[in-house]
Amino acid sequence: MTNDSVSDDVATDAPEPPVTAARRRRASRAAGPASPVRESSTAATVETPAPVRVKVSRPVAPPPRRQPHRALVTAVGLGVCALAVAVLGVLTVVFGLQQREAEAAVSRDRLFVDTATQTVVNMFSYDQNTIDESVNRFVNGTSGPLRDMLSQGDNVENLKAIFRDTNASSEAVISGAALEKVDETAKNATVLVSARVTVTDLDxxxxxxxxxxxxxxxHEDDNGHMTGYDLKYPDGGN
Known part of the structure; x- marks a missing residue:
């Protein structure tokens, strides 16, 4: 082993010196109140926000209506109008016929009464100068049993002679008349007649x-002509 190797090992095994942390410097200021904070000389600009446009949605429209059947509606309307006109026409005709029938019935009843009163006037009224015409008028206005009675023998001529013998004239004035009843089967009507007869002599x-x-x-015949059919005195008196 060489000296260089030993030196390296020694150097490696030697402990490293401890690392001391750097000491933090404590901030300090002079005693006394803190100095006021200076406002920045640069003014802050505040921007006004732009108005926000809110888009209002339109109300939802109802669904389109179903188109009516114009031709069908027109046809039904015309039919109803035609039916109403027809009904009105029928009612008018019916009411008109009923009114005519009522007026005809009233006129017929009045004719019964007029015929009865005229029969009484013809029977009691005469003048010496017109006896023949007066008696013939009375006879021609009769029918049925009354006509048969007058036609027997010389009853008509005898009646004229009686009127001449009176040497007077006579006039009948109707006081009242009323329809009593109508027999539709025989077409006869009974009428009550009240009259006053005044006789005037030649003076x-x-x-x-x-x-x-x-x-x-x-009596009413098939042609609607009316005549004096018969006469009676009520209760047997005049």
């Missing part, structure tokens, strides 16, 4: 008027 003197109450039966 123009009026005798006291006489009241008469009669039940006149009026």
């Amino acid at each position: 123009g003197v009026n005798k006291p008027s006489q009241p008469y109450r009669l039940r006149i039966v009026v």
Whole structure:
């Protein structure tokens, strides 16, 4: 072994000197209040934030409506209008017919009464100068049993002779008349007639008027012509 090798071994085995940490220097300041902090001469610039635009979403629109069937709606509307017009027309016709029937019934009843009163006037009214015309008018306005009675024998001529023998004239005035009943099967109507008959002599003197109450039966033929069919005195009196 050489001396160099020994020297290296000795040097290697020798302990290393301890490493001392560097001592930290303690900060110190002079006694007294701390000096005020100087503001920086450079002013800080504060930027105003730009306005933020908020985008408002539009409301959601409802879904598109379903288009109606215009042709079908129009056809139904026209049909309803046509039906309403037809119903109105039918009702108008029905009401018109009912009104005509009611008016015809009232007119028919009035004609029954007028025929009965005219029969009484023709029977009691005459004038010495027109006896033939007066009696013939009365006879021509009769039918049925009344006409049969007048047509028997010389009843018409006898009636004219009686009127001439009175040497007077007679006038009948109707006091009242009322329809009693109507027989639609026989087409006969019974009318109650009240009249007053005044006889005037050749000198123009009026005798006291006489009241008469009669039940006149009026007949209507197939042509609507009415005649005096029969006459009766109610309760057996005049």
